[in-house]
Amino acid sequence: MYAYDTYDQTFVDQRAAEFRTQVAxxxxxxLTEEQFRPLRLLNGLYLQLHAYMLRVAxxxxxxxxxxxxxxxxxxxxxDRGYGHFTTRQNIQFNWIKLEEAxxxxxxxxxxxxxAIQTSGNVIRNVTADHFAGVILGEADDPRITCxxxxxxxxxxxxxxxxxxxxxxxxxxxxxxxxxxxxHDIGIRIRKAADASLVHDIYIGGGMxxxxxxxxxxxxxxxxxxxxxxxxAVLRVYNRYGRRDNIYKARIxxxxxxxxxxxxxxxxxxEWMHTKLEGADLPEAEEQRIRxxxxxxxxxxxxxxxxxxxxxxxxxxxxxxxxxxxxxxRVPGYAVVTISLKPIGGIPGDATSQQMRAIxxxxxxxxxxxxxxxxxxxxxxxxxxxxxxxxxxxxxxxxKLATANVGLVxxxxxxxxxxxxxxxxxxxxxxxxxxxxxxxxxxxxxxxxPLKIKISxxxxxxxxxxAGHIGILGVDRKGEEFYQxxxxxxxxxxxxIGELVGPGFSSNTVVDAxxxxxxxxxxxxxxxxxxxxxxxxxxxxPFKERLYARS
Amino acid sequence: MPALDHTGARVTSWHVxxxxxxxxxxxxxxxSLAHLIGMNKAVAGVLLESDxxxxxxxxxxxxxxxxxxxxxxxxxxxxxxxxxxxRTRHGFxxxxxxYGPFIPDQGAFLVRCGFSSFxxxxxxxxxxxxxNIAHFSYNYQHPLSVTASIVALRQANAAxx
Ligand code: SF4
Numbered sequence: 001m002y003a004y005d006t007y008d009q010t011f012v013d014q015r016a017a018e019f020r021t022q023v024a025x026x027x028x029x030x031l032t033e034e035q036f037r038p039l040r041l042l043n044g045l046y047l048q049l050h051a052y053m054l055r056v057a058x059x060x061x062x063x064x065x066x067x068x069x070x071x072x073x074x075x076x077x078x079d080r081g082y083g084h085f086t087t088r089q090n091i092q093f094n095w096i097k098l099e100e101a102x103x104x105x106x107x108x109x110x111x112x113x114x115a116i117q118t119s120g121n122v123i124r125n126v127t128a129d130h131f132a133g134v135i136l137g138e139a140d141d142p143r144i145t146c147x148x149x150x151x152x153x154x155x156x157x158x159x160x161x162x163x164x165x166x167x168x169x170x171x172x173x174x175x176x177x178x179x180x181x182x183h184d185i186g187i188r189i190r191k192a193a194d195a196s197l198v199h200d201i202y203i204g205g206g207m208x209x210x211x212x213x214x215x216x217x218x219x220x221x222x223x224x225x226x227x228x229x230x231x232a233v234l235r236v237y238n239r240y241g242r243r244d245n246i247y248k249a250r251i252x253x254x255x256x257x258x259x260x261x262x263x264x265x266x267x268x269x270e271w272m273h274t275k276l277e278g279a280d281l282p283e284a285e286e287q288r289i290r291x292x293x294x295x296x297x298x299x300x301x302x303x304x305x306x307x308x309x310x311x312x313x314x315x316x317x318x319x320x321x322x323x324x325x326x327x328x329r330v331p332g333y334a335v336v337t338i339s340l341k342p343i344g345g346i347p348g349d350a351t352s353q354q355m356r357a358i359x360x361x362x363x364x365x366x367x368x369x370x371x372x373x374x375x376x377x378x379x380x381x382x383x384x385x386x387x388x389x390x391x392x393x394x395x396x397x398x399k400l401a402t403a404n405v406g407l408v409x410x411x412x413x414x415x416x417x418x419x420x421x422x423x424x425x426x427x428x429x430x431x432x433x434x435x436x437x438x439x440x441x442x443x444x445x446x447x448x449p450l451k452i453k454i455s456x457x458x459x460x461x462x463x464x465x466a467g468h469i470g471i472l473g474v475d476r477k478g479e480e481f482y483q484x485x486x487x488x489x490x491x492x493x494x495x496i497g498e499l500v501g502p503g504f505s506s507n508t509v510v511d512a513x514x515x516x517x518x519x520x521x522x523x524x525x526x527x528x529x530x531x532x533x534x535x536x537x538x539x540x541p542f543k544e545r546l547y548a549r550s
Numbered sequence: 551m552p553a554l555d556h557t558g559a560r561v562t563s564w565h566v567x568x569x570x571x572x573x574x575x576x577x578x579x580x581x582s583l584a585h586l587i588g589m590n591k592a593v594a595g596v597l598l599e600s601d602x603x604x605x606x607x608x609x610x611x612x613x614x615x616x617x618x619x620x621x622x623x624x625x626x627x628x629x630x631x632x633x634x635x636x637r638t639r640h641g642f643x644x645x646x647x648x649y650g651p652f653i654p655d656q657g658a659f660l661v662r663c664g665f666s667s668f669x670x671x672x673x674x675x676x677x678x679x680x681x682n683i684a685h686f687s688y689n690y691q692h693p694l695s696v697t698a699s700i701v702a703l704r705q706a707n708a709a710x711x
Contacts, residue, residue: 007688007700014686021681022655038624039655121625151690151700157662158634161627238631239601277638278692284708285701 001062001369002147002292004112011154012109015116019043020102027099042122042160044115045101049421052096054104055118060128060146060170061089061372065359068370070111072355078104083355085340085348087412087463088167089127089372090118094419116154121162123153123234129171129178130373133295134381136329139191141293142170142178145199145226148281148289152227159234163241164249166234167206179374179490181205181214182466184251185233197223203233203263204255205494207460212252213494215260217267223286225271227279232270236263295382296367302332302384317392319403319441325388334385336366338378338395339402339410343439344432347413348376357398365391375412375451377405407444408452408517409435412463416456416473417480423456425473425480425506430454433510438517447517450530451489466490468531469516470497471509482509486516486542487534501543512546519545553647554668556661558680563669564616564647566597580618583607597649600628604635612641618669621650630663637664654678658686 004012019039026036040046044055056071063071071091075083078100079093086092096104108114117124126146133141149168153159159166169183180186186202199221205214221229233251242248255263326335338358341347350358358378362370365387366380373379383391395401404410411434414420416427431454438444453467457474464470470485481503488497504512517530519542524533534542553563564578569585573594580597581589587607595616596607602619604611611617617636619629629648636642647667648660657679660668668679688700698706 005704007703010687011690011700018685025678035653038653121627154690155659155686156691157659157689158630159627160659161625161630161656235631239628243626273639281701282705285704288704288708 001064002059002143002289008151009109009112012112012114012116015043015114015155016102016105016109019105023098023102038120040101041120042117043101043105044118045096045098046119047421048094048419049417050419051094052098052101053092053094053419054096054101054115055086055090055092056108056113056115057118057125058089058091058113058372059150060126060132060143061130061374062128062132062143063370063372064111065363065368065370067111067113068355068359068362070107070113072352072359074104074107075352075355077107081353082349082351084346084415085350085372085376085378087374087376087414087461088125089130089374090125091372092415094415119165120160121164121166122160123149123156123162123166123168126150126153127167127169127178127183127374129173129176130371130379131177131326131335131381132172132371133293134328134330134333134335135173135175136327137174138172138329140172140189140197141295142172142187142189144286144290144293145170145187145189147292148227148286149230151289152230152279152281156234158231159238162234162238163243164246164251166237166251174492176490176492176494177373179463179466179494181494182207182211182463182490183214185230186214192220199223199226201229201233203267204252204260206250206252207463207465208250209247209458210253210256211460211465211496212256213496214252215255217255217260217264224280224283225275227281228274228277229267229271231274231277231279232267235274236266236270240266298330298333298382299384300332303386304331305385316401316403316441317389319445320392320401321388322445323403323405323407324401328382332385334383334388336380336383336388336391337373337405338380338400339405340377340400341404341410341435342399342402343404343409344436346428347411347431350378354398354400357394358400361391361394375410377410403441404435404444406449406451408438408447408450409444411435411452411454412467413454414456414462416454416462420456420461422459423473424458424475425456425482427454427456427462427471427473430471430473430482430506430509434513437510437514447521448529450517452513453488463490464488465496466494467497468534469513471513474503476503480506482506484509484512484516484546486539487531489531498539500539501547515545516542551672552670552674552676554670554676554679556666556683558657558676558683561667564595564618566618567594578616580616586610595644598632598636600626600632602632604632604640607640609641611636612643614642615644616647617642617644618647618649619665621648621652624651624653624656630659633660633664655682657682662689662691 169178201218202214203217367382371379411431413427413431417423454471455462485497579594597618
């Protein structure tokens with residue numbers, strides 16, 4: 001993975017030192033909260049319902065064991081012994097004291113981490129396919145592009161006060177695990193016919209009040225022109241994006257208002273100039289960054305299947321292999337997803353003890369590396385297949401071996417009304433109750449792949465538009481209500497879910513989800529997964545069953 | 551109201567003329583873009599709004615010795631783009647001054663986009679501005695100000711025997 005040189009390190013150290021003086025100015029009363037707010041937001045520090053929350057950047061979701069240990073230490077030293085992994089591959093600490101925030105940034109800097117651009121109207125942490133570099137059929141490791149974009153976008157002088165936040169996601173695969181078309185910019189790296197690497201640039205996707213699946217704006221962009229092209233996109237957006245209405249300020253609205261062709265034309269015209277302005281990375285610097293992502297030296301001649309004893313089968317090892325173990329591009333290795341969704345738990349939360357255990361396991365079995373998925377799980381990317389049984393046993397000891405990855409209880413939920421000051425309704429308790437309703441693992445495996453995503457308000461941090469079953473919390477005359485959407489997906493067949501009908505109270509929403517699942521089970525064809533059944537059947541049979549009683 | 555140069559030192563304020571006001575060529579003066587376009591000879595600089603259409607001004611901008619760009623709120627980052635365009639595309643090489651309610655903690659961003667001076671209100675935290683401008687030793691982006699970018703420094707180091 002990428003390692004800081006003295007420039008990167010000095011930069012992050014100076015950033016932490018700068019924030020220390022800003023906090024001191026706030027604590028002494030020299031700055032009012034109003035004056036301090038933009039400064040803290042540029043360092044990932046939010047004021048939530050009950051306390052400050054610090055969001056720490058995990059660039060493209062890649063962590064070393066040492067970094068995860070440091071996060072565990074921070075959870076113990078400055079928070080309540082746990083952290084929350086987010087849908088943007090970051091981690092949040094929910095109970096932070098303002099006066100300690102500078103110490104946290106200093107501790108983070110020691111392990112080459114920071115909270116830069118995890119909030120505010122800036123280019124946010126760039127996300128990537130969590131299986132980057134280890135999955136079969138990838139054109140290129142997207143993290144190389146992500147790191148290039150990370151450096152280019154870090155405290156960019158021109159683009160730090162955009163109309164609204166700006167999110168970029170990158171994949172190097174045709175299978176989309178990064179939901180690129182729900183981002184302000186989604187990048188797919190492909191191999192062109194001549195084997196050179198090119199980028200397809202999708203612009204103007206997003207969720208929130210007005211969801212859009214991003215259209216393709218630029219195909220076949222050469223690797224060498226990437227940064228000047230991004231500068232052109234950001235400049236057009238910075239100059240012409242709406243600033244009069246927060247709900248219309250994302251780039252998706254600009255793309256929609258101008259039309260894709262006109263937007264593309266304006267960017268192209270701008271690019272003719274930015275190309276000549278020196279933003280593009282010299283080849284040597286690209287190579288320098290690329291070298292960090294070469295991956296470990298793999299062992300050869302490893303046996304290619306996990307050793308399964310009857311004993312292990314009985315206790316669930318086979319189930320876990322089915323959901324948590326993914327093929328690796330190198331024979332004899334596997335990619336392991338660790339579920340942070342225990343039945344009845346809070347999606348994405350991990351205790352400091354769990355973080356330390358995972359850091360240790362990554363050190364022993366995964367070349368010190370961990371990934372964070374946008375689905376709020378963790379990944380060990382370099383596991384030898386022969387190590388799977390022992391890894392599984394050790395994970396199980398920490399309650400980290402729930403065999404539900406990709407299943408109905410692997411729910412994405414935003415913090416909702418339990419933490420977030422913008423929320424209309426709670427998300428976490430709904431996720432907990434749904435997972436309890438489907439607690440029986442065999443039933444989950446029988447239902448098959450099903451993604452439930454829950455947001456506590458229209459801002460859609462829980463990606464409800466992209467859920468096979470999406471749940472949106474709304475406020476109905478002071479009461480928490482939940483709208484249900486069906487058929488959304490963030491994968492390569494990206495689609496926005498369709499509202500099934502009137503909302504449900506918090507008492508009836510879990511029953512409604514169960515009714516939907518039962519309807520699917522009754523009507524599915526052999527081997528059919530939930531999303532395909534919804535696509536085939538439409539909403540009608542689900543509506544019928546959901547609203548039959550009334 | 552005081553004005554500061556790019557190191558944060560005090561300099562004189564420029565006069566901002568109302569449209570139609572006669573210009574005294576011996577006083578540094580800014581006029582609106584429309585006013586500038588109406589002049590047959592540029593005897594004043596231009597004070598640009600954040601939505602200014604620079605192409606309207608044609609080649610005139612390159613000949614000016616002073617110009618300003620006005621912030622409407624510090625959150626509206628359009629002046630950063632305007633400044634860069636003036637410097638990189640419209641050939642403006644004179645003194646470029648920021649106007650309006652920008653904040654001291656934007657100092658380095660302003661300088662790195664090509665601003666060279668600041669018009670500030672009384673009570674503006676000048677010390678914080680100076681600190682902000684001088685704070686970072688390195689930046690990632692190709693610069694419009696004096697410090698070399700990290701990319702350039704890495705290239706130079708790699709080229710060293
Ligand atoms: S979706 Fe709404 S409630 Fe949930 S975290 Fe985002 S802003 Fe808060």
